[in-house]
Amino acid sequence: MQNPSLSRRQALGLGVGLGAGTLVGVLPATTAQAGAQRTVAYEYVRQQTQSWCSAASSFIALSSRRNPTQAGLARDLGLSGGSGLQDPLRIAAVLNQRLGLTGAAHRYVFRQPPAGTLKERLRMRVVASIDAGHAVVINMDRVAGDTYSAGHYVAIVGYRDGAYKIADPDEPTRKGVWFGADDVVAWNKLNRFTAFS
Template structure:
């Protein structure tokens, strides 16, 4: 893994994000690492085409808000928990049918038993601004497939605005469009906490996707503590990427484009991951 630094973003950086967080972010997300500029971690083999300028991330507004977020901290406080799209989608969660795709889709079931543990190679970058968590997390997933669009290109495909990215249906649709497959579907955890069935479905989806070389993009909200004892808090919501698993899927590895620790990756039990996704969804 290598690190490189670029100058911090010169716009929209409120003074409070220069302090050490607890991070509270809306779906538009709070990007940590604002205190030291942008860091891009490279896992796998980055390409020269991905030499776009990566800029510092800031505090956020809620992704479901219909108004802009000119004062990110205040907007986040006023708009927390308002993102309804993943909790109550208005269209079927499955994207386009396989019949409509010009490219073959990966097999839904694997002929061989999945490995007990697997990480996929990917290229990490911090989200470029306070509302680009969806594009950043989706782009991380695309780099696992050898695709390196800019975050702005991904944002355009997602329909991201300063209010954020609406739903896991959007991430599933964009991932399929970029990869030219129908691999991704949107899955939703309806309750305020995940049921055992929800946990089993998430575990199965992660193992199936990762073992075939596809990352999972999750929409989460609330707070949790990772396996290293570090807290992560996104009361209004956030997008991040699952890029590996351990113990047959009992533990998941996360690439977080707004990690307050400034590391960008950590692991969680899948039960905690499912509860973090509760009332939202994931594309797998």
Template sequence: MTTTTRWLPGLTQAPVIRKAALAVAGLAMAGGAIAGPVAAANAAPATAGTAASVQQERGNGKGAGGKELDFHYKFQETYFYCAPAATKMALSALGKDLSQDELAKKLGTTEAGTNSAIETTRVLTEVSGKGYRTVEIPGDKADQAETDRLRDDVVRALDEGRPVVANIIGTGVDTDGHAHAYPGGHYVTVVGYRDGGNTVKIGDSWSDEGQYWINTDTLADWIASRGYSA
């Protein structure tokens, strides 16, 4: 299993290219998470890279092989912009194009991060006009009912053309065996599902892979103690 840990600025374990970019930007501080459902300030490149738009949707929705939304992927532009980046990716699938700076202002993002999924729900609803809602998984681990609800929420939202934004913390291992570690917290975007919703596709603004698949039960445990916007 390959582990990809995203260390905060100023720590020697950061990937060389991103650590160098942060040094140029003068970001020597180590951002951290606020207790509870608050998102962490996560490391990011000082100059954001832009990837091509991703795969078109497949299948016809629930039980029909899955679905992937067409969206625009981009790295987060500062080490604490994970929520603006995740929200921007979600909105791109809905035909909305706001900058990460604009979204950071709407989300109330600071160098300490973005407070919770309540903020991403509010901004997604405001900008898209769609009916997003916040769902919390309050315990340290998701139970079966919470996992089943997440699966249903993801399938429903993606079938409606709405990506899901999740506030996660800790380590999640994707279907290729790569571990994505965010000990202080992070935000990711759910942009696809397959196997009836048992596996979901993640857009991750601070991952070497950028996009990867993860089991829904793993995602539910990754969200545990926080929440998601669906």
């Protein structure tokens, strides 16, 4: 619970002191009710090229609210010449621009929590994002038995106790599959994800 006697400046200082380098403000903790299960509406697409997982995952995140094209998202993300996403901050910028949320108080934000805090912070942000009707885009180095040495983006489209529902644009058999939260955390390459908050 946030201490009401803390000023905004003290709260932000505390957040920065805890290593929240991409903290925009201090939000109240969001926790799911025990046994809660929620998913967002989404349209699954397979990535059109080997390097467009970020574009396809962004498409999945936007699909319930907008009708983007994967090629247009790839262009906006700066994907060219077969290279993958070079700047993970672009995902939040592109999602916000496409949703008309640039500068809005509640919008997509790139997160990279400190080592050892990913499980707790990811859970909090996934619950808040899904409850607001927005998928999360997360960077992985593994999904199930598949390894991605250059990293790979998937969308988290739901949550329940101890698990996340992912839509993996590289593998149609994983277009809406539940995986344990511990597995998803273990498969996260650099503690990076983009969530609505």
